[in-house]
Amino acid sequence: MVKTETEEKNWVGRPVPRKEENRLLRGRGKFADDIKLRNMLYLGFVRSSYAHARIVAVDTSRAQARKGVVSVLTGPEIASETQPFLEIGPEPCAKIKDYPLAVSKIRYQGEPVAAVLAESPALAVDAVELVDVQYEPLDPVVDVEEALKDESVLHEEAATNRVWRGVFEYGNVDQAFAEAAYVVDIDRLHFHRFSSTPLETNVILAQWDGKDERIYYWCNNSFPSFAIQFLAAHLGVPIDRIRVETSDIGGSFGIKITSYPQMAVCALASRKAGGRAVKWVETRSEHMLASAHGNERTFRRTRVALDRQGVITALVSEHLDDCGAYPRYEPLGCVIWSQVFPGVYRFRNARIDFTQAVTNKCPVGPNRGYSRMQHLWFLERVVDICAHQLAIPADEMRLRNYIRREEFPYTTPNGCVYDSGNYAKMLDVAKALIGWEEWKKKQASAREEGRLIGIGIGTTLDSGTNNFGQSQIVNPAAPFSGNSQGANCKLDIYGEVVVAVGSCPQGQGHETTAAQVVADVLNIHPDTVTVRTGFDTERNVHTGFSGTYASQFAVSGLSAVHGAAQKLKHEMTRLAAFALQASSDDLEFGSGSTGPEIRSRSTGASINYWGLSNIVNVNSAVLPPELHDITLNCRYVWRAPFKVPDKEKKYGSLTLTYASQLHIAVVEIEPETFIPRILDYAAVDDCGTRINPPIVEGQVYGATAHGIGAALMERCVYDSLGNMLTSTFSDYTPITAMNMPNVKYGHIETPSPHSYSGAKGMGEGGAAPLHAISAALQDALSARGIVIADSFNNGDSLFRALAEQKSGQGTKPVKVERRS
C-alpha cells in the first residue's frame, strides 16, 4: 500500500500532517523549563529602574545575609573575569564595552545590575529586592534624532551615540531628478518599535561543570551557533567546551537570538556556586522590558523622482535606525534591509544614507521581518503617497512600478538577484479574493454617507538564506561570508532512518518537512523517518550558521537534509549491490513486507534496512575492503553559492531566495470613536514550491496576525525619561485570535531556480499587514489631506490626526513639485 502511494507521488508538496503535533497538542512538548537538575539553583536579576544613570554603589550585604541565598554577582566582578562581548561593527561601535551585567553605568530601564542565586525561585525574587543600588541619574535619550546630537552619550568609550553610518548609492540619481516630471518630498516617516511576544519567554539552565570543565546549556536560544561564538570569546573558553541543547521552543521570532548575555551570567553564576546548575526563567515583565525589541526607524527628507506616468525613477532618503542601548546583533540591520533595496519596484537610481544610533531603550534583536520590513514599509508608503499625490489609483501605480514577470531573475541596483516572482499576478489573485470592484463601489457610496473606508495594498518580500558576507559591508574586517547548514542522515544499528539537523524550530514543522524530503529520496513513508530537531552541539551536525532564523530552513536546512539523504542513499546502493550481488542500476528503493528495503528488479531479491545496517555496524567482518568507507552515517553540509560582496560599492548577492506576499486590507475608521476596523482582508503568498502547504498557510496566518497586531495594537512605548510604559500585556495588548479578521488566503507558485526543490524561505512574512493597513488608512483619509506617516495607528492617533487637520494645525508633510 505504502509502496504504490509513494511511487505515485512525491511527499514534498503534500499536506502531510505535522509529526510534532502529536506531542505538542497533547501537552507533551519538552520545553527548557521542563528540565530539572538535582540541586539546581535559581537566578534572579536585579534590574535598574532608571534608563540612564551612573552606578554609585551596589550593596549586596542584605541579600547575601538572607537564608537560602547562595551568592550575588555584580558587573565589576564579571568584568574582571571576562572579555566584553564581541562587537560586530567597526569603530565607533567596536569601542563599546558590552558586559552582561552593568559595570558602572545603566543604559536602559531594566538593564541587569546584579544577579542573585538562591535555593528557590521565590527566594531569588526576595533577594533581588534586598540588593541596594545607588544611582546617579543622567539625562536619558529616547529619540534617535536627539541621540545623534551626542549631547548625552551612552557609551563614553565610543564618544558618540552613532553606531554606524553608510551611504548606499546606485545609478544616476542627479540625472534622474533633473529629468523628473514630478518630485515628491516626504519629510518624515516613522516605523514604530514593537516586539513579537513569544508565548514561552527566555529560559536558561546552565551548568559549569568543574569535573570536565565544560559548560552545559539547556535553553531556548534560537541561534545557538551564533551564541556560542559570542560566549566562547566572552568567557575565554574553547568553543568545544560549550554544549548547547535546545528542545521544543514556544516561539522566538528572532527575539531569542540575543539571549547570550543572560546565558553568560547563568554560566558564571554556576561556576561561582561550585558547579551547581543554575536556572533562570524570564518573567513576562522582564521579557517586555529587557529581552529584545524590534528596530525602530525614522525616514527623513525623502525625495522621489517620477516620470509623467508616475513611474518612480529615483529615490533619496535618510534612514535613522534606533537600536536601543547596545548593538548586540547590530549593526547587521544596517545592511540587511538592503537585501530588498528596491522592494518589488523597478527604480534603478537611489541614494540612501543610513545611520544607526544607540538610545536609552531596550536593545533590539532580529524581530520577525528583521530590518527588511522597516524598509519595505517605507517603500510601500512612498509608492502609496506618490500615487495619492498624483491621483493614480493604488493598484495602477503598483502595476506601473512592479518588477515584471519576464524580468526574473532580476538583478537589483545593488546586485541582489531576485530569483522568481510575479507581483502583478499576485495582485490579480488578491483583488479577486477581496472583491476589489465591489469594494470600490461600496467605498464610494459609503463616502457619500460621510463614512471613511479605505482599501490598501501591501506588497512585500521575505528574503531568505542570507549571505553573511553582507556583514563585510558594515565591517570590512568581519570574518563572515556565505551561508551553510549541516544535516546528518543515518541508518541506526537496527536500520532506523534518523535525521539530525542543526536547526531549532519554534513551530515551523521541521520534523515533518525534513521527513518528507528524506521519504522522497529513499522512497519510503515519512512516518518511518525519525527527525531529531532541536540544536545539540554534541550531534555534530551544526555549522557556524546553524539555528532557526531569517526564513531559510526550506532552502538551507532542507538542502542539507536532501544532500545527507542522497549521500546515505548512495552508500546504501553500493552496499545493497554487494549484498544482493546486483548492479546498482538494477536496484530500486521501496518498502516490502519487512519495511523499507532495497530490491533487485531482475531477481526480486531484497535486503531491508536492518540487513544493511547489520553489515556495517555489527557484522563488519563480511564487508569487503572497497566498502570500508561506508558508515551509513552521513553528514552533509550545504553551502549557499555566494561570493563576498563588493564592500566599497555595497554591491553583491545578499540573499538567495525572495518569497513575496501581497495583502489587501479594507479598513473603516469608525465614526465617533475613530477605531480602525478591518472589514475585509486577503493575503496572497508566493514562496515557490510549497513543501507542505498547510505549514505555509499556518506561517502566513501567524505573520498576518503579528503584522495586524503591530499595525493596530502593539507598540513599545517609552516616556521622555526612558520609562517603559508597556511592560505588561495589559498595556502592550498583544493580538489574540479575537482581534483577527477572517483572512482570505490565496497563493501562487513561482518556483525558485536557486533552491533544489524550487522552495523559498517564507517564515517571516515581510510584515505585509503593516503596509496594507497603513495604505488603507491613507486611502480612507487622503480626501482629508492626511498622510499616514507612522506604522502604528489606532483610534487615538487617527482622532488626533483628524482633529489637527480640522483645526489647521497639521503640518504639510508632503510636497509635490510638478515640472511638466
Added chain:
Amino acid sequence: MYTAAFEYHRASSLEEAATMLSQIGEGAKILAGGQSLIPLMKLRLAAPSHLIDIGFTSGGSYIREEGRLLRLGALTSHAEIELSPVAQRIAIVHDCAAGIADVQVRNRGTIGGSLAEADPSGDWATALLALSAEVHLISPAGERTLALDDFIKDAYTTALRSNEVIAEIRVHVPDAGSGGAYICLKRAAPVYATASVAVELKLEGNVCRQPAIVLGCVGLRPIRVDGAEAALRGREIDDVALEAAGEAVRVAADPESDMRGSAEYKRTVAGALVKRALRAALGRARGEIVETSHLYA
C-alpha cells in the same frame, strides 16, 4: 512571578474573616477571587503579610430577588452574575458582568472584590452607581449599610474599616418602563476599559424620567454627569438631546493621558459611548430586546 512570603488563613465564614482581620490587624488582607490582589502581589506592588481567604466560606455567593431588592452575595463571581436569569433582568448588571475581561477572570473574580478594590477602571462601581445600590458591611463590632456612592471614596479607597468585610451588594430593581446599558471601549478583552459609560433611565410615554449617567475610567472615581442628566430629564430623547448629553459628558470627563489614550480622545470616546448607551437604554425601556457589546479597539 513569585509573591513575597505571606501567611495563609482560611476563613469558614465572613464573620470569622472579619474577626481574623481584627485579630491580625496590620498586614492582613482579604483574598476573594484573587484577580486583582494576586497580580499585584506577583508584581510585588502589594505584599500583605497575611491573607485571609474567604473563597471557601459557604453562603457568600448568591443572587436573590426579594421584593424590589436584588441581593448579591459579595462572593458572587462575575460569571455567575452573567449567567443568572434573575440578574439578567437588570440589563446594566448583565452588560457589566458579561463584559469583564475573559472567562477565566469572570469565573474567579467577585463583585465584592471588585468594589473593595475600587480600581478607577473597574467596571462594577460605574455600572452600579447608575442604579441605586448599597453595600452591606459586617465587622466584629456590628454591621452597616452604605450607599455605594458613599462607599467609594477615591481611587483604590473605600469606606471599609480595617476590620470590615463586604457581605452583600443590594441593588434596587428599577421600575417598570426603565432601561439601562453599560458600554466600554476596550483595547482588548482582558484589559481595563479606556472609557466606560453606564446609563439608566425610565420612560413615561416618550418622556425621560430619572436619568442616571455615570462615567468610568475617566477620573479617579466614577463620575456622575449631572449636566447630561439635565439635558435628558423631562423631555423626549431626540438627536438634539443625545448630542447635548454627549457634549455634557465630554465636558464632565476628567481623564489623564496614558497608554490607553490621550485625555482628549478619552473625552471624545466617552461622548460617543453615552449616545450608544442611551440608544440601547431607550430601546430597552420600551421593552425591546437590545443586544449590546463593548467596543473593542
